[in-house]
Amino acid sequence: MSTLILDDVSKIYGKDTRRSVDGVSMSIKDGEIIALLGSSGCGKTSTLRMIAGFEDVTSGTIRIGDKVVNDLKPSERDVAMAFEGYALYPPLRVRENIAFSLLKNRTPRAEIDKRVGAVSDMLEIGPLLDKYPPSLSGGQQQRVSLARAMVRNASAFLLDEPMSQLEPQLRALLRARIKDHMTAHRMTTVIVTHDQTEAIALSDRVAVMDKGLLQQFGTPDDLRERPANLFVASFIGEPPMNIFPGARTENGVVVLNERGEAAFGIAGATGGLSAHDGLHVGIRPHRIHVGGGVPGAETVQGEVLSSHWLGDHSHIGLSVGGCFLIAVGDRDATPPAGSVVPVSIPRDAVHLFDSASGAAIQHGL
Numbered sequence: 500m501s502t503l504i505l506d507d508v509s510k511i512y513g514k515d516t517r518r519s520v521d522g523v524s525m526s527i528k529d530g531e532i533i534a535l536l537g538s539s540g541c542g543k544t545s546t547l548r549m550i551a552g553f554e555d556v557t558s559g560t561i562r563i564g565d566k567v568v569n570d571l572k573p574s575e576r577d578v579a580m581a582f583e584g585y586a587l588y589p590p591l592r593v594r595e596n597i598a599f600s601l602l603k604n605r606t607p608r609a610e611i612d613k614r615v616g617a618v619s620d621m622l623e624i625g626p627l628l629d630k631y632p633p634s635l636s637g638g639q640q641q642r643v644s645l646a647r648a649m650v651r652n653a654s655a656f657l658l659d660e661p662m663s664q665l666e667p668q669l670r671a672l673l674r675a676r677i678k679d680h681m682t683a684h685r686m687t688t689v690i691v692t693h694d695q696t697e698a699i700a701l702s703d704r705v706a707v708m709d710k711g712l713l714q715q716f717g718t719p720d721d722l723r724e725r726p727a728n729l730f731v732a733s734f735i736g737e738p739p740m741n742i743f744p745g746a747r748t749e750n751g752v753v754v755l756n757e758r759g760e761a762a763f764g765i766a767g768a769t770g771g772l773s774a775h776d777g778l779h780v781g782i783r784p785h786r787i788h789v790g791g792g793v794p795g796a797e798t799v800q801g802e803v804l805s806s807h808w809l810g811d812h813s814h815i816g817l818s819v820g821g822c823f824l825i826a827v828g829d830r831d832a833t834p835p836a837g838s839v840v841p842v843s844i845p846r847d848a849v850h851l852f853d854s855a856s857g858a859a860i861q862h863g864l
């Protein structure tokens with residue numbers, strides 16, 4: 500396997516003036532699994548296709564190992580791919596489709612059988628090995644395509660929405676197996692997905708993109724606990740982070756409601772911030788505790804507006820001084836609508852952002 504380095508890579512299509520991918524730089528370590536995550540149109544597929552060699556790079560450099568690959572054909576880049584629409588060969592059985600690159604490399608028969616067997620067991624397609632692709636469902640074809648990529652030895656593995664057509668249960672089972680397999684074989688891998696659960700479950704680091712720009716490239720923990728800016732803070736997490744305008748006070752911050760009035764204060768250290776800094780204050784719903792007595796937390800009074808049980812947790816809508824907050828609770832802790840309850844906000848769960856640029860200023864007070 501190899502390192503994979505993107506250095507200031509941009510893509511402008513045809514006569515567009517806009518950059519669909521705008522100066523993306525990232526360094527993917529040997530054996531590292533990363534996800535390109537973002538909403539439709541953010542530039543993740545264009546980035547993957549440039550790494551694969553299906554699209555020209557408008558500017559910047561892509562390196563696989565110590566080789567600049569900008570001008571190499573896809574087949575010269577030593578990358579294994581599972582792309583949507585990267586079709587299986589209909590006249591070949593599933594077994595031969597998966598083994599295709601190994602057969603081409605003259606891998607010994609016993610070795611081929613062993614590897615095809617192992618990858619098909621992992622992806623639950625063992626019973627399909629003697630079938631032909633046209634007789635398979637979309638989800639089965641997708642797993643065969645994934646097997647065909649994963650069976651190879653390649654410098655890098657490029658997977659485009661690799662599990663989009665699978666049932667949720669199978670997806671959850673395979674995610675864990677695929678991650679274990681990629682880690683055990685030290686496969687340098689780039690996965691494109693718009694599903695943050697998948698990105699977080701499968702990868703070591705996640706690259707969050709928006710409007711062609713790389714917003715943050717970090718571990719799942721970084722994205723949740725130390726979002727680089729307001730975009731990442733609101734994009735990552737379900738329900739999304741509570742975000743309000745705020746201001747610095749002598750001993751912490753004050754959160755403002757829609758009318759610009761002080762809704763509640765959170766005491767803590769805001770070293771280095773001037774009183775005039777335009778701030779946004781972010782608090783993750785999972786960190787807000789309905790009830791008092793939490794050490795290291797600011798406790799304020801909130802009115803319960805709504806409470807929805809979602810099967811394994813509830814979303815609790817609260818009004819605190821005219822600010823609408825969402826908290827996540829378990830069933831036992833869910834108070835009825837209309838009640839006034841203590842609401843604890845741990846100081847280390849408070850994020851401050853610069854209102855003008857959106858950049859994070861401070862995580863935790």
Ligand SMILES: Nc1ncnc2c1ncn2[C@@H]1O[C@H](COP(=O)(O)OP(=O)(O)OP(=O)(O)O)[C@@H](O)[C@H]1O
Nearest residue numbers: 512513519537538539540541542543544545546693
């Ligand atoms: N072949 C193309 N010609 C012109 N514009 C393109 C082409 N492919 C992509 N684009 C544009 O580039 C931008 C980024 O598209 P891209 O497919 O990379 O985004 P994406 O995040 O992968 O979205 P999706 O999840 O919908 O595939 C979009 O505005 C898209 O319209």
